[in-house]
Structures are given as structure tokens and as C-alpha cells.
Amino acid sequence: MADLPTQARVVIIGGGVVGCSVAYHLTKLGWKDVVLLERKQLTSGTTWHAAGLIGQLRASSNMTKLARYSAELYMGLEAETGVATGMRQVGSVSVALTGERLEELYRNAAMARAFGVPVEELSPAEVKERYQHINLDGVTGGVWLPTDGQADPANIALALAKGARQRGAVVKERIKVTGIAKQGRRVTGVDWISDDGSEQGHIACEMIVNCAGMWGHQVGRMAGINVPLQACEHFYIVSEPIQGLTQMPVLRVPDECAYYKEDAGKMMLGAFEPKSKPWGMDGIPDTFEFDQLPEDFDHFEPILEAAVNRMPMLGSAGIHTFFNGPESFTPDDAYHLGLAPEMDNVWVAAGFNSIGIQSAGGAGHALSQWMDSGEKPFDLGDVDIARMQPFQGNKRYLVERSTETLGLLYADHFPYRQKATSRGVRRTPFHEHLKANGAVFGELAGWERANWYARPDQEREYRYSWRRQNFFDNVAEEHKAIRTGLGMYDMSSFGKIRVEGPDATAYLNHIAGGQFDVPVGRIVYTQFLNVNGGIEADVTVTRLSETAYLVVTPAATRYADQTRMMRLVGDFRVVITDVTAGEGVLAVMGPKARELMARVSPNDFSNDVNPFGTAQEIELGMGLARVHRVTYVGELGWEIYVSSDMAGHAFETLFEAGQDLGMKLCGMHVMDCCRIEKAFRHFGHDITPEDHVLEAGLGFAVKTDKPDFIGRDAVLRKKDEGLKTRMVQFRLTDPEPLLYHNEPLLRDGQIVGYLSSGAYGHHLGSAIGMGYVPCEGESAADVLASTYEIDVMGTRVRAEASLAPMYDPKSERVKV
Structure with missing residues (x-):
């Protein structure tokens, strides 16, 4: 007997490690009536064959925070549940075979220090000391992360499921969700059938969580939401037992697309090959359970050939297992987490891009807090599913993009690197004009945007590097044109949202910090705040008529911003329309x-x-x-x-x-270089939902003399309490190093934070960075009295600091 309830607070669809983590964390918060449904057996999709690598350093502070939480959680799960997770802190070594890769690794090491992750840079000889079995041919250096680990993926999931059950969750296997009932923008329940077809039923529920992994796209369609992900074949081999092989760190050789893991005296070799193989384009078989895909030795052979040279012991060890199993990948290699834009009670945790084990604990923790409070616990913009554009659910788009995204996990993560696949979907009205004049395009949210302009005798493509890239001088010329003469660039991709109706003024005054009872034709720069005073959107709002406004927002966040606006309409008589393409x-x-x-x-x-x-x-x-x-x-x-x-x-x-x-056509790169000289904030980097608007230095855009707007109380509290951090602009005294973001920020010799953004200030003649400096109980003069340095790839570089914009601090040039 299925013995399922007919009503629940939440139904979680999918019993992999992520679904089990969401159930575990919701019950830990005291939620009752939590039901998890798994179509076959727990872990039988992707979790069971995962490699189980537990890395802690991710590309941003908050993603690192989530990965570290996962590791800490798994260390204690066995004591709590009695289920062994196999979690061991064996450490990891990543090695470089090129100078560019070494710079990436050393920049990552600097970032780790800023995020509080133990790290050590390694010379080739020190790599050999940490990993004796490696052949050092071509190795230029590496990094050591001592707190990284490995674990048993299936047992982690089973331990989380047991923990959830112990606190009252219903976890049922062999129950497939066949339909999702909806009413307007809300789901009302799920239909289910048992695996053998003998039972079926319906569970009324207040919300659902789509944790269906490879099936997430399909389940999303049932729920009326878009979950862009695509399954790809993923390969690894396991050797026969190797005599004398004992516990070793995880080894990553990204330049050879390979990772190595010792497990019970055997060696696992896994691959993230440059061109991957999408799978399941016609749908995943309904019978799929603990399944393997056909071997493709020809596809794997180049990886293995390099591996035998890199790890000579593999040359004499036999292959015990050649494994090919599917995993799901998203268009940007970041997983999907959060409240789906199309519905008001459908949550998503899916598309984990082969890092599901190391991410599941933190993702379940963050999502449960978000579900419980209704507010994000901190900035989750990197993974918030609202970042995805509706067209990105297109199957042809997903299949083509997925051939690239798997390999990008181990490719060089150069600044400004552009995706090569699924391009040309969204074009501005000026696209052909810009192309005819030398535009080199990048892509953002599907939009083709002119990032820089090539000279007639110059190739129209990126040559990536961590140093000055091939467009550096082009951008310098564009920068000079804007500062001294005339530049023109295309901003069509920026989001344009029309707010119209008899309550348009009152509505905007409620959701944003600015004052919108202004004359027709007036432009208001302001922010949408959350209840904590954090910045949910950074916008300009133009009053077009007595009853109509135009909200302009970044291209990447238009969909998310419009979704937030629509959820806040309530009883206001307004209509909200995306007019971006118009x-x-x-x-x-x-x-x-x-x-x-x-x-x-x-x-x-x-x-x-x-x-x-x-x-x-x-x-x-x-x-x-x-x-x-x-x-x-x-x-x-x-x-x-x-x-x-x-x-x-x-x-x-x-x-x-x-x-x-002397007009010069200019691109998006120069816009970033110019804005950072003026200390204009970049949403998603300098200002996020967890950055208080006053600490971001944007209090001038918030009008607290108007009543009852979202975040007003938090702004007034901060005024009374005083600032804990301040946004500061920095200029390197050495004109050579480049800044991007996340470089450690040192005050009087101590790391106090990291840069939220960085770019080259061609007019100011050096790299410019922005970052928050702790300042509790300090005056502005106290903050500026200190000595500042930026850690660039392990080298400390002196930096000038300023609270006012270094370029045109009084904005005289814009008002001339």
C-alpha cells in the first residue's frame, strides 16, 4: 500500500541528493506535512553514480559559503542518522600546465583567502610532494586545498532522507507524479501513480519543489514553469586495485579535462571533455533506474591517453569499470534554485552541472530558509532560476548549448569569456549596422551585444588571457572618445518595463525607494529594496504621462525584476508590460x-x-x-x-x-570601464539583495519622508545604528595589474574583504576596483586614513582609496 496522505504543506518531486536535502532542511526548520515522492528508488537517477567530490571553493563568496556548509553538514550526518556518508577531508591538488592556467589557479587561491578557505600555492616540486604519483611533465604549478574532501553520494542522500523521516517527513519511493493541478499562478496539488500501476491518487498541497534532476525540464512543463537543463553523457573509469595505493588527495588536471580520485585502493579517472554528448533529447526512458549508457571508448580515449602519461600507474592497471552515466547541465553552468518566475508557489532545485553532491547540502539549506521566510537568506543571484530567460527552455537551444557547457567546467575561466554555442537568438534592431562597422559581439541573456569594435585590419574575435586581451587598446580608444569627444553605443538589450494605470504612482512609491510623484518627463534613479534594506533591483524610472512610467533595468535581470514587480501588484490598479523589444x-x-x-x-x-x-x-x-x-x-x-x-x-x-x-562606435566593455571610474555601482556585483542601500552609498536615491515603502523601516534603523561597512573605490598605484572581482582587499596589512567589481580605468591610468570596507564606529576620515592593498594573484599591490568618485566627483561633466 502506498499509504500516502491526501494533503501536504509541500510535495518534493525527486529523491536524489538534492530532494532529500530539501526535505531534511525543511523538517529541521520545524515544517510538518512534508512529502517527498521518488519515481523509482532514492538516488537512482544521477546521485548514485556521482564521483562524490566535495570541493569548497566556488566562484563567489556565497556559493563558497554553500559548499562549505555542505562539507560541514556531511561530516556530522553519520552521528545524527547512523548512516555512514564516507565523508573524508583528503584535500585536493589542482595543477596547471600553462602560464595562463597557473594565473587562474593563483587568482583562485587569493580569492580563497578572501573567503576564508585554507589554501596554499604550490611549485611543481611541491605538487609532487603533495601527490607523489603524478608525472610533472609540463606542470607549471598548482594549489592545495586541505579541507576539500570526498564522500559516498548515495549514502549522503540516504542519510538526509533518514534525517527527514526522523522529523516526520513522508518519503515514498516508486511513486511517480503524473500531473500537477493548477489554479492561476498557483499549484493546488499533484496526481500520482505507483510504479506497478496498482494505485493512484492526488495530494492537495500548498507548494511543490521540483528536484527532479534530469526530469526537471519535463516536470517543470507539467507545473507551468521553465527549467532549462539538458542531460549529457558523463564518463569515468575505475581501475583494478593498485598495489600500495593508499588514501590520496583528489587531483584535478583541468588542462587535460581530467580529475583523479583514489577509492578503496582503486583509481577513478573522470572527464569533462571539451565537446560533450547530449542525451535523452527525445525524453528519458520511463524505465530508467540505476541505468548506464553505452560505452563510447573512442570519445573517452583522448582523455585516457593523456591520463596514462600524467598518472603512469594507470598504464599498468587494468580497467575495472568503464562508466557512462547521464547528468544534467544548464545553459550557464550554474544550478537552478528558487521560486519559479511563472508561478507563485513552485520552487526549483535542479540542474546541478556535475557538482550536485558538493552543492546539495548548502542548496537545500538556502532554499528551505527562503521558503520559510519568503526572503532569500542572502544573495543567490548566481543560481536564482529567475535569471533564466523563457526562450532558454527551447530544446534545440539546450541541446546545442549543452555540447559546450560540460567542458567549460574545466576550461580556462578567462575574464570576458563568451559562449560559442546557441548564439544569435536575440538581436537588437541595430545588429547589422554594428556588424558592418566591426562589432565583436558577446552574449548576455541571449542578446547579441557589441562588446568592442575591431579595426579593419584586426580579427573580429576574442583572444583570451588573464592579462591584457587583444581588445585592450580598442577599448582604450573607445574610452578616450567618450571622455574627450563623442561615442555611441547600443543599449537596446537593457530591460524596458512599462507600468501603467491609475495607481501607477502609488504602486511605484510602494515598491521602490524613490519618489515618483514627479512631473511628466522626469527621470528617477532608485532601487527596489527588500525588507532588510537590501537592493533587489537598480533602475531608472521615467514618467511618461500621468498614468504611465518606464522602468529601465539591466538586461540580465529584466525577467526577474518584472516577476518581482508583478508579485507586488496586490490591489494596485496597474498593468506591467515588457516592452524591451519594442x-x-x-x-x-x-x-x-x-x-x-x-x-x-x-x-x-x-x-x-x-x-x-x-x-x-x-x-x-x-x-x-x-x-x-x-x-x-x-x-x-x-x-x-x-x-x-x-x-x-x-x-x-x-x-x-x-x-x-570624430564619433566612435563603442561597446559594452568600455561602458564598464567608464562607469567604474565614476564609481557607479554594478548590480549583481557591487549591489545585491544583501547589500544595504545606505552602506552601498546610495542613500540619496531613497526618500524616507514618504510613508510605507518596502525597506523603509530597515533604512531608518540603519540610519540610527550607523554603518557597518562602506563602499569604497580603489585605484592601483601600479598601472600594470588588472582587476576583475573577488580579489582580496587588505587594510593595514589584514584581509578585510574582497573587491565586488573591477575594470581598467583607461582615463585614470590604472585598474579600478570597488569593495566594501568594514567601518563600524568609524568616520569617513577613519576609513580613508588606512593603507590599502589589493592581492592580485598572490602579490599585494598598493591602492588609493576614495569614498567620492575619482572621476568628476561633483558630476560637473554630466550636467554641463
């Missing part, structure tokens, strides 16, 4: 911008008629446009909004008129 946007920036505008339009662009922070409708060439006098690069300029049908004409008119003014 208008192209060209930014003309620089000291000659007003002269250009006078050439293309009879309208008045003086400070009297069109001061900074205002918009007006204009004639442009033979067409019409709307111009917003704002800037993200710190110069006089206008953002020109033109309907898509007139976009080509607008570009040609502006481009032709700007030729004898």
Missing part, C-alpha cells in the same frame, strides 16, 4: 553630444529645456524618438529611444552626422 536604444555620450543632437533634431537640448534627469519627445532625422538625459559613463549625453521600425533610420542619421565630430 524600442531600440542608442546612447550618445561625450563632450560633443549636444552638438550631435543639434545636428539631427530641431528640438532644444539645452539645460533650460532638457536638464540632466529629464526626457523629451523629439524629431530625429525624418522620424521620431524620445531622449533621456542620463548617463552610466559619467559624461554629457542622451539615451535615444526609438521604435524598432525607425531604428535603422535613427542609427544612419546619427552615425552620418557624427563622422566629422
